[in-house]
Amino acid sequence: MATTLELLREHGPAGPAFWCFGRNHREPLLEAIGNARRDAYLARSRKAAREEQRRREEEEAARRESWRPVCKDCGQKFTDTRWKAVEYTRDWSKRQSHPHLCEHCQHQAVTAQAKQQAKTRAEERERQEQERLRQEAEEQAAAQKAGGWLSRFRT
Structure with a gap:
């Protein structure tokens, strides 16, 4: 991660003044540092939400088919x-x-x-x-x- 004094003076420590290597844009410090555990947790929760949505849609389709004349x-x-x-x-x-x-x-x-x-x-x-x-x-x-x-x- 890198920054310059000019960017810190311009945006402050909470502004988009930091470059994280491998990315092509500047970010605030907390986003540039990242949190691997949080990212993994968010990915798991998104996956679980997608699975739950898919399961609900399947149940709804089965219920609808049971009522089909x-x-x-x-x-x-x-x-x-x-x-x-x-x-x-x-x-x-x-x-x-x-x-x-x-x-x-x-x-x-x-x-x-x-x-x-x-x-x-x-x-x-x-x-x-x-x-x-x-x-x-x-x-x-x-x-x-x-x-x-x-x-x-x-x-």
């Missing part, structure tokens, strides 16, 4: 995005149609539901068409029956 259809665990999408919300416009299914199974369920609705609509249209044809046939039969030569005597 699974698909009722295929049993696959939800992804983070799917889990976030199916969380409870009061806004009905943001609610999912099948919150108990994974993305793939939901897509299949929505597709099947759409096909079923299309089939039901087609059946309804067919039924209405049959009803219309039946009514037309009845009207034609009534008109034919009412238009005969004996019809003038019925009234």
Whole structure:
């Protein structure tokens, strides 16, 4: 460690007036002297704090995984995005149609539901068409029956 009288006069004994060999800047005396035991203690405590933080993060991840929902259809665990999408919300416009299914199974369920609705609509249209044809046939039969030569005597 080294210093000069000019630096001591300028900064005082508590100021950055000391060079520690192997370093490229001036430091106050206590920092330049250093404390090997303190440095070792600080390094150990930093390492212990990092280990404790890592352990807490692992416990938190394990706890979170234990709460992760699974698909009722295929049993696959939800992804983070799917889990976030199916969380409870009061806004009905943001609610999912099948919150108990994974993305793939939901897509299949929505597709099947759409096909079923299309089939039901087609059946309804067919039924209405049959009803219309039946009514037309009845009207034609009534008109034919009412238009005969004996019809003038019925009234």
